[in-house]
Amino acid sequence: MTESELIALAQKGDRKALTELVKKYEQTIYNFAFKICRDKEKAEHTMQETFLSMVKSLYQFSGKSKLSTWLYTVVSNHCLMLARANKKHTFASLDDDDAYIRDVSVEDWKIIPEKVAENNELKEALDKAVEKLPPDYRIVFMLRDVEGLSTEETGKVMNLSVPAIKSRLHRARAFLRNELNETLRT
Amino acid sequence: MTENKNSQKDISCKEVMHHICENLGEDLDSPKCVLIKRHLDNCESCQSYFHTVESTIKFYKEYNVKISNDAHSRLLDVLGLKDD
Numbered sequence: 036m037t038e039s040e041l042i043a044l045a046q047k048g049d050r051k052a053l054t055e056l057v058k059k060y061e062q063t064i065y066n067f068a069f070k071i072c073r074d075k076e077k078a079e080h081t082m083q084e085t086f087l088s089m090v091k092s093l094y095q096f097s098g099k100s101k102l103s104t105w106l107y108t109v110v111s112n113h114c115l116m117l118a119r120a121n122k123k124h125t126f127a128s129l130d131d132d133d134a135y136i137r138d139v140s141v142e143d144w145k146i147i148p149e150k151v152a153e154n155n156e157l158k159e160a161l162d163k164a165v166e167k168l169p170p171d172y173r174i175v176f177m178l179r180d181v182e183g184l185s186t187e188e189t190g191k192v193m194n195l196s197v198p199a200i201k202s203r204l205h206r207a208r209a210f211l212r213n214e215l216n217e218t219l220r221t
Numbered sequence: 222m223t224e225n226k227n228s229q230k231d232i233s234c235k236e237v238m239h240h241i242c243e244n245l246g247e248d249l250d251s252p253k254c255v256l257i258k259r260h261l262d263n264c265e266s267c268q269s270y271f272h273t274v275e276s277t278i279k280f281y282k283e284y285n286v287k288i289s290n291d292a293h294s295r296l297l298d299v300l301g302l303k304d305d
Contacts, residue, residue: 141269204243
């Protein structure tokens with residue numbers, strides 16, 4: 036059965052079709068939520084909220100965009116709300132990208148770990164770096180570079196123009212590289 | 222960064238680094254790209270910069286978490302789909 040057929044059935048109240056759709060996307064949404072929240076409990080909560088929104092609003096889904104794009108929009112909004120509620124956390128200011136792109140000699144990283152999953156030190160460095168990024172930059176980076184959405188799709192999800200996406204992506208890439216450089220250059 | 226080569230390269234390392242962060246491997250047909258490619262061929266520092274930006278993205282792509290069976294069950298429970 037195609038995804039469109041499953042959606043059509045789920046819109047008519049078919050619980051099996053709805054379950055299939057949830058099963059199809061739960062891993063993607065959970066993983067994405069974790070990449071933004073960097074916390075398994077928050078990722079699970081965000082995933083649940085995302086699918087509750089999906090169940091509530093599926094009847095409005097017109098099929099003009101992909102269901103995955105629609106779900107990325109919902110999960111991104113939940114992540115943004117969660118981050119904004121946590122006012123204690125301070126983020127790096129990315130207004131001045133000259134702070135991250137300097138005309139200095141750059142060396143390749145000496146250690147290029149093959150398997151990120153097995154390298155706890157690297158995982159910690161990746162978590163720490165991304166936690167400093169403001170949430171909208173973080174989401175743009177994850178959608179565009181990690182999940183592989185196009186710039187236009189990322190713009191639709193974030194409700195931002197293509198130049199605004201490009202600017203955030205540019206700064207996020209430079210910032211994260213710079214942060215990881217502190218750990219990996221030695 | 223290779224000293225004294227910049228004048229021959231027509232474009233500064235900083236401009237190249239900005240371009241790398243903006244475009245990575247995209248936009249290869251732009252006129253600026255010819256200059257970027259020429260610069261990259263001759264500048265080890267910018268080659269390293271390019272590799273480290275690519276590695277940054279690769280690391281985040283490879284850092285994934287699997288949903289646990291418990292989390293899967295709780296999700297279906299929350300959605301009222303547990304018996305389906």
